[in-house]
Structure formats: structure tokens, C-alpha cells
Amino acid sequence: MALALYRKYRPKKLEDLLGQESNVLILKNAARQGKLGHAYLFYGPRGTGKTSTARLIAKLLNCERRARDPKFGALGEPCNACRVCEEIGANISFDVIEIDAASNRGIEEIRNIKESIAIAPAGSRFKVYIIDEAHMLTGPASNAMLKTLEEPPAHAVFILATTEYEKLPPTITSRTQRFLFKKIPxxxxxxxxxxxxxxxxxxxxxxxxxxxxxxxxxxxxxxxxxxxxxxxxxxxxxxxxxxxxxGRLGFKKVDGLAELILKNDLRASLDCLAAIHEEGHNLVQLTRDLIHYVRKILTLAVNPLLAESFHLELTADEIRRAQQLAGLVNADQGVKLLRALIRAYSEMRYSPFAMIPLEIALIEHLGTTAVA
The missing domain is CATH 1.10.8.60 (Helicase, Ruva Protein; domain 3)
Structure with a gap:
């Protein structure tokens, strides 16, 4: 069976982490100075590197080459070649325990952790407990974990990961070093x-x-x-x-529809929308993409210097195109259009006739603009 690409290209070093420069800098410096903590909390959107970073910390703590070679240890990276690094990379280490809190969320599971944590590591320096979706732990389970999280044995490290930070109790978050993982540009x-x-x-x-x-x-x-x-x-x-x-449209189609709307061409806008609908595309997603794009165009119309702030969200060609369309809109029209699209998006999400709220928004906005 072929290995999935996201597993095959999982980061093997901290510097391989994409879009998390601040976190990488802090963790590398902590590794260089031998100051990696006993409890971490990684939070942020899905697919941004939280679990991968947790495994890298497990490697850093247990890497055999780092332990015997101070010069290499000063690099703040695992070697990925020693026995322990290879075991962790292959997900077969007995001393790195990954727990899915979505399905192991009760007090009994936490009691099992408290019993097992007292046992020394099988073949590494540290036992690392990675608790994914930590916000799913029940209240009693979280309370049972507090003392262990605050003062674990010298050989134990906890790493909690979650996509919903606000659901974690302050008693848990205050006992950890917290790292925000941002969406990748x-x-x-x-x-x-x-x-x-x-x-x-x-x-x-x-x-x-x-x-x-x-x-x-x-x-x-x-x-x-x-x-x-x-x-x-x-x-x-x-x-x-x-x-x-x-289920999404390419940039050119979104850009083409935006241009027709900004040129106040109602008939062509409705024809374009009908063609997209006939192709079977998701109109709710189209409206969402249109809102984000028009917002950027309006921003550039108000302040062209803000183009630099979009260099991670849009390619150079897309920024140039947005700058061109910014010349077609003034602030008042742009704000009214955004409000109309946002209202249509809200209605579309719960309507069995997804196309109608968007058509009405275009007719109302472009009809009013044409009269004005």
C-alpha cells in the first residue's frame, strides 16, 4: 500500500515546519540550551503541524546523537539517524504514546496514564505523551490530570494539541507552555x-x-x-x-465574475453565474471566495500600499489583477457590494435554493448602482 503524501513528507526537522517561524525559533533555542519543558500546548487550525512538532520534540528529547555530541546538540535539531529517532519516525517507539482524546476522554483513561507514567521509559531517556484533540477531555478527566501535568516524573513530558483552545479549562492551559500554530500562507x-x-x-x-x-x-x-x-x-x-x-472555482473564473460585477454589468454577471451553476459548482463556496476577493480589491482601492500585506495570500499575478480591478470601485460601492454578498452568503447556507439569494443580491446591488 502506498504511503500517503502527507505522511511521506511529514517534517523531519524543526526547520522543515512550514509557516511557523516564531515557534520554530523558540523551540530550537530551547533545544540548544537544554531547556525543553515538561508540558506543552499546541493549538491552532487543522493541518498546521501540531502533531508533527510534538513528534519532533519527542525526537529532540531522546535523540542519542544529541546526548553524546554537544556540538551537534547545539544545532537544536534531531539527527533522524539514531535508533530512537528512527523508531519515533516510524511510529513504533514504546516511549512515545499518542492518545486521541476524542475517543479516550474519560477519567479512566487519565488514571491509566497516571499509572503508566510512573514506569521508566523502555528504551529512551523520556516518555512523551502526545494528547491530540485535548479539548475533548471531560471535566473530571481534566481535573484528574492537573497534578500530573504540573509535576510529572523527571522522565515524562506532556504535549497537548487542540484545534479549539477556548474549550480547554484555564487550569490546564496555565500549566503548559502555549504555542499558536497559524494557518499556512x-x-x-x-x-x-x-x-x-x-x-x-x-x-x-x-x-x-x-x-x-x-x-x-x-x-x-x-x-x-x-x-x-x-x-x-x-x-x-x-x-x-x-x-x-x-468543488471550488479557479482564480480566473472568480476574477472574471468579480470584474463583471464591478463593471456594473448585471446581464453578463447573471449569465456568468448561470453558467457556473450549470457546471455544478458549489455556489456557497463561490460566494465565499468572491467575498474574500472583493474585500482585497476594496482594500487596495482604499490604500494601494496594502498590496504588500497580501503577498502571502495571493501570487504576484493575482495581486496585479486585484490592483487593476481596484480602479473600477470606490469605497462606498465596494462596502455596499460586500454587505450584499455577505447577506447572500448567510442566506445561501440554509436555503434549498442556493442560487437565488446571490442572484437577488446582484440584482439589488447592480440595479441600484445603475440607477445611481
Whole structure:
């Protein structure tokens, strides 16, 4: 069975982590100085590297070369070649225990941890407990864990990971070092996907790769999974194939519809929308993409200097295109259009007739603009 791309290209060093520069700097410095903590909390959106970082910390704590070679230890990275690093990388280490709190959330599971934590590591210096989806722990389970989390044995380290930080009780968060994992910027994700496609000899058109990066919405794991799925195509992967997989439209179609709307061309806008609907695309997602794009255009219309702030979200060509469309809109019109689209999006999500709220929004906005 083939290994999934997101597993095959999982970061092997801290510097391989994408889009988490601040976290990498802090953790590398802690590793260099021998100051890695006993309890960490990693929180942020899915697919941003939380579990991968937890495994890297397990390697850093137990790497045999780091223990015997101070010069190498000063690099703040695992060697990935010693027995312990290879065991952790292959997910077969007895001393790295990964627990899914979504299915092991009760007080009995925490009692089992408290019993096992007293036992010395089997073949490493430290036992590392990685608790994923930590916000799913029940109240009693969280309370049972407090003392162990605050003062674990010298050979034990806890790493909690969650996508919903606000659901964790303060008594848990206050006992950990907290690291926020941000969504991965589209441009950086695009660079990573291009490198993977080249290494795997996947023939894919650049617009299709850009759509995958956009559709992943900051999750590298999602992007790699979509690329993995598309790689089964026998022929070169084009934009149409990527659109069918992701259910999203490529940039050019979103840009084309935005241009028609900003030019106040109601008939052409409705024709374009009807054509997109006939192709079977997700109109709710289209409206969401349109809101984000129009917002960037409006921002550039108000302050062209803000183009620099979009360099991680849009490619250079997309920024130039947005700057061109910014010349078609003034602040008042742009704000009214955004409000109309947001209202339509809210109605579309719960309507059995997804197209109608968007059509009404365009007719009301463009009809009013034309009269004005």
C-alpha cells in the first residue's frame, strides 16, 4: 500500500515546519540550551503541524546523537539517524504514546496514564505523551490530570494539541507552555506542493496547483491529500480536474465574475453565474471566495500600499489583477457590494435554493448602482 503524501513528507526537522517561524525559533533555542519543558500546548487550525512538532520534540528529547555530541546538540535539531529517532519516525517507539482524546476522554483513561507514567521509559531517556484533540477531555478527566501535568516524573513530558483552545479549562492551559500554530500562507504552501509534485513526478498545471493551495485554506495536510488524490490521474492534471475535486472555482473564473460585477454589468454577471451553476459548482463556496476577493480589491482601492500585506495570500499575478480591478470601485460601492454578498452568503447556507439569494443580491446591488 502506498504511503500517503502527507505522511511521506511529514517534517523531519524543526526547520522543515512550514509557516511557523516564531515557534520554530523558540523551540530550537530551547533545544540548544537544554531547556525543553515538561508540558506543552499546541493549538491552532487543522493541518498546521501540531502533531508533527510534538513528534519532533519527542525526537529532540531522546535523540542519542544529541546526548553524546554537544556540538551537534547545539544545532537544536534531531539527527533522524539514531535508533530512537528512527523508531519515533516510524511510529513504533514504546516511549512515545499518542492518545486521541476524542475517543479516550474519560477519567479512566487519565488514571491509566497516571499509572503508566510512573514506569521508566523502555528504551529512551523520556516518555512523551502526545494528547491530540485535548479539548475533548471531560471535566473530571481534566481535573484528574492537573497534578500530573504540573509535576510529572523527571522522565515524562506532556504535549497537548487542540484545534479549539477556548474549550480547554484555564487550569490546564496555565500549566503548559502555549504555542499558536497559524494557518499556512497560500504562497508558501504552493512552493511546498510544487516541490512535492516535482519529486513525485506528478504532471500538474500551475493553476490547478494554485487552486489546491487555496482550497486547503491554510491546512498543508488537506492540500497534500488533494494532490495525492489527483495524482491518480493518468494524464496531466489541469484546472478543470482540480475544480471537480475541490468543488471550488479557479482564480480566473472568480476574477472574471468579480470584474463583471464591478463593471456594473448585471446581464453578463447573471449569465456568468448561470453558467457556473450549470457546471455544478458549489455556489456557497463561490460566494465565499468572491467575498474574500472583493474585500482585497476594496482594500487596495482604499490604500494601494496594502498590496504588500497580501503577498502571502495571493501570487504576484493575482495581486496585479486585484490592483487593476481596484480602479473600477470606490469605497462606498465596494462596502455596499460586500454587505450584499455577505447577506447572500448567510442566506445561501440554509436555503434549498442556493442560487437565488446571490442572484437577488446582484440584482439589488447592480440595479441600484445603475440607477445611481
Amino acid at each position: 497560500k504562497v508558501k504552501m504552493l512552493e511546498k506542493l510544487s516541490a512535492i509534485a516535482k519529486a513525485e513526478r506528478i504532471a500538474i498545471d500551475p493553476p490547478a496547483l494554485e487552486l489546491i493551495a487555496a482550497a486547503a485554506e491554510g491546512s498543508l495536510r488537506d492540500a497534500e491529500s488533494m494532490l495525492d488524490q489527483l495524482s491518480s490521474f493518468e494524464e496531466a492534471i489541469d484546472l478543470a480536474a482540480a475544480e471537480r475535486l475541490t
